[in-house]
Amino acid sequence: MKNTFSSELSQKVASMLESGEVQLVIGYEEGTKRPRPCFISDAADAGKLIFDERCTGNLTVYLTKKELIGDSKVVVTASYFALRSILRLLTENQVNLEKLVVLTVSAEGHLIQFETTDDIAAFIKSAPVPAREDDQVLMQKLEAMSREERWEFWSEELSKCFKCYACRAACPMCYCTKCVVEENRPQWIQPWASTLANIEWHINRAMHMTGRCSDCGACGSACPLGLPVHLLSKKITEEVETSFGMNLNDTLQGGNALSTFKPEDKETFIK
Amino acid sequence: MEKRFISQPSLVRWLDKLNSEGKHIYAPVKKGGERVDFGRISSVDQVSFDHVQTTQSAKSVAFPRTEVLFSYQKEKGKVQLDNFDPEKMPSTVVFGLHPCDAAAFNPLTAIFSWNSRDELYDARLERTFIVTFSCTKADESCFCTSVNGGPGNTTGSDIQLTPVKEGFLVEILTEKGIALVKANEDCFEADRGEVKEDYLAKLPLKFDVKAVQERLNTAFDSPIWKKQSQRCLGCGACAFVCPTCACFDIQEDAHGAKGKRLRCWDSCGFALFTLHTSGHNPREVQAQRWRQRLLHKFSYMPERLSVRGCTGCGRCSRACPVDMNISEHLGSI
Ligand code: SF4
Ligand code: SF4
Ligand code: SF4
Ligand code: SF4
Numbered sequence: 334m335k336n337t338f339s340s341e342l343s344q345k346v347a348s349m350l351e352s353g354e355v356q357l358v359i360g361y362e363e364g365t366k367r368p369r370p371c372f373i374s375d376a377a378d379a380g381k382l383i384f385d386e387r388c389t390g391n392l393t394v395y396l397t398k399k400e401l402i403g404d405s406k407v408v409v410t411a412s413y414f415a416l417r418s419i420l421r422l423l424t425e426n427q428v429n430l431e432k433l434v435v436l437t438v439s440a441e442g443h444l445i446q447f448e449t450t451d452d453i454a455a456f457i458k459s460a461p462v463p464a465r466e467d468d469q470v471l472m473q474k475l476e477a478m479s480r481e482e483r484w485e486f487w488s489e490e491l492s493k494c495f496k497c498y499a500c501r502a503a504c505p506m507c508y509c510t511k512c513v514v515e516e517n518r519p520q521w522i523q524p525w526a527s528t529l530a531n532i533e534w535h536i537n538r539a540m541h542m543t544g545r546c547s548d549c550g551a552c553g554s555a556c557p558l559g560l561p562v563h564l565l566s567k568k569i570t571e572e573v574e575t576s577f578g579m580n581l582n583d584t585l586q587g588g589n590a591l592s593t594f595k596p597e598d599k600e601t602f603i604k
Numbered sequence: 605m606e607k608r609f610i611s612q613p614s615l616v617r618w619l620d621k622l623n624s625e626g627k628h629i630y631a632p633v634k635k636g637g638e639r640v641d642f643g644r645i646s647s648v649d650q651v652s653f654d655h656v657q658t659t660q661s662a663k664s665v666a667f668p669r670t671e672v673l674f675s676y677q678k679e680k681g682k683v684q685l686d687n688f689d690p691e692k693m694p695s696t697v698v699f700g701l702h703p704c705d706a707a708a709f710n711p712l713t714a715i716f717s718w719n720s721r722d723e724l725y726d727a728r729l730e731r732t733f734i735v736t737f738s739c740t741k742a743d744e745s746c747f748c749t750s751v752n753g754g755p756g757n758t759t760g761s762d763i764q765l766t767p768v769k770e771g772f773l774v775e776i777l778t779e780k781g782i783a784l785v786k787a788n789e790d791c792f793e794a795d796r797g798e799v800k801e802d803y804l805a806k807l808p809l810k811f812d813v814k815a816v817q818e819r820l821n822t823a824f825d826s827p828i829w830k831k832q833s834q835r836c837l838g839c840g841a842c843a844f845v846c847p848t849c850a851c852f853d854i855q856e857d858a859h860g861a862k863g864k865r866l867r868c869w870d871s872c873g874f875a876l877f878t879l880h881t882s883g884h885n886p887r888e889v890q891a892q893r894w895r896q897r898l899l900h901k902f903s904y905m906p907e908r909l910s911v912r913g914c915t916g917c918g919r920c921s922r923a924c925p926v927d928m929n930i931s932e933h934l935g936s937i
Contacts, residue, residue, distance in 0.1 A: 362928070364927040365745065365921065365929050365932070366927075367927075370835040390926070492630070495660075495844050497844040498840055499837070499839035501839070502837035502839035502925070503925045506657075510875075515876055523855075523857065524855060524868070525855050525857070525866050526869075558641075558660075559636070559637060559639050
């Protein structure tokens with residue numbers, strides 16, 4: 334399915350690669366069943382790039398991989414949620430906009446290249462949030478449950494987790510070079526798979542996502558066992574929004590819910 | 605090898621009987637959406653027959669995700685060790701797995717008996733009966749025929765069933781298979797002379813495994829690993845769903861004076877894989893880890909153990925969040 338939009342994209346990145354303005358393009362190509370990430374450093378390969386409504390995977394996960402990117406200036410084709418991740422990564426000083434060309438496609442099908450973070454923020458605000466119906470249905474089901482029922486639901490689901498850590502690997506916000514589950518002196522989290530140890534791991538991951546998750550759902554869609562783990566971070570994101578008044582879309586202004594001090598915070602111990 | 609026939613109602617009866625004998629029966633069951641995975645069943649009705657492949661392999665019956673090697677208790681300078689107890693392991697029938705999964709017990713066993721036999725693995729496998737279903741369909745990730753397997757391959761099966769008209773063609777392949785049939789003779793009828801091949805999936809070759817192996821022998825320093833591994837995220841999904849991946853990590857579940865020593869699955873995709881205490885890691889970057897995955901399966905194992913570490917089940921390709929399609933990669937080497 335090669336649309337005119339994709340060829341506009343291919344032409345654009347080909348000329349950027351040719352002029353030497355950028356050295357690497359992180360985009361999508363056709364995969365076995367659906368589009369998959371691809372990396373292009375030669376203008377001659379730009380033709381295989383696609384960017385359509387099926388390209389929902391979050392490519393920003395690669396932006397913090399030093400061994401991949403090195404010193405290159407990089408183009409990334411960003412889906413709606415990937416733009417949120419980029420804002421987040423910018424806030425956390427993990428990416429440098431001077432080394433990055435962010436492209437997306439507008440609802441009308443135009444190729445957009447962002448100049449500033451404010452442009453990205455403004456775009457996210459104005460663009461409609463892509464609907465994910467299955468998630469909404471399951472969220473509503475979970476909300477309607479009693480605490481006990483919810484505990485049972487998550488214990489049952491998480492007992493299946495075999496700790497492949499694909500959820501962690503696919504998450505653009507999980508960029509630590511050493512993860513807490515790999516720490517063994519002291520061992521904060523039991524690294525083997527068992528119901529309790531799995532719950533420990535997922536509560537920890539959700540806590541580490543507090544106020545940072547971009548709600549992209551990549552963790553859940555990466556899980557080979559189909560565990561809806563993205564709903565844990567989604568829920569915690571909503572909680573941050575109601576409790577701290579921090580909206581995902583105000584990322585840059587809001588800072589990070591758990592590490593930002595404001596004089597008007599209710600807690601008095603720090604004053 | 606003896607051939608028999610079993611009708612659908614008799615199959616139900618047979619599994620009921622195995623179940624009432626106290627055998628644990630694991631079979632593919634629907635897990636919502638397109639997902640099918642192994643679960644313990646009590647009746648044939650729960651079994652999924654129309655899927656291409658289960659998400660996970662059957663290897664965990666012999667090599668569980670987390671297993672206790674032994675437990676210990678210290679008291680006033682004395683240590684009491686409790687070894688695993690094979691008597692507590694249930695007699696298990698894995699029912700309805702596909703030929704690629706059954707064939708995978710060969711390489712697994714080769715690994716677990718490389719220098720010395722692994723008693724725990726042996727004990728589990730000894731108590732396991734493998735009843736495969738030959739494949740009547742395949743998908744774009746399957747490539748068993750390219751690694752000398754096939755939709756009707758019987759390697760590793762104690763019994764193989766092929767769905768034919770009104771029931772199943774039964775091939776009884778091992779002593780264990782004979783025992784399973786003998787105890788329930790009345791469920792089985794005489795062979796109807798059905799030709800198995802007429803019912804099997806057709807799966808064209810995706811690559812020439814001999815040629816691939818030869819190229820791999822000199823590919824250690826090839827730039828192809830870097831190119832292929834670019835999109836790999838370094839998770840453990842491919843290794844964890846693989847029926848032949850056997851890397852493990854030893855962990856200690858210690859609580860003061862008592863504890864357990866555990867064996868847990870590991871993956872060559874993880875950044876910590878082969879990290880030495882010195883801080884040196886011989887496989888420092890993802891390209892080296894990806895190379896390890898392919899060379900281990902298609903070069904080192906054939907060389908040292910005379911078995912290939914891949915049976916073409918295609919699970920790693922299906923599970924990979926970024927579509928690292930292994931047969932495509934192998935074909936392009
Ligand atoms: S936690 Fe999940 S939903 Fe949130 S940013 Fe990470 S991958 Fe996306
Ligand atoms: S991807 Fe799924 S199975 Fe793997 S660690 Fe995450 S939740 Fe567990
Ligand atoms: S090949 Fe895929 S499943 Fe395997 S480690 Fe890489 S990203 Fe994970
Ligand atoms: S390497 Fe992939 S295709 Fe081969 S046996 Fe393992 S999971 Fe199956």
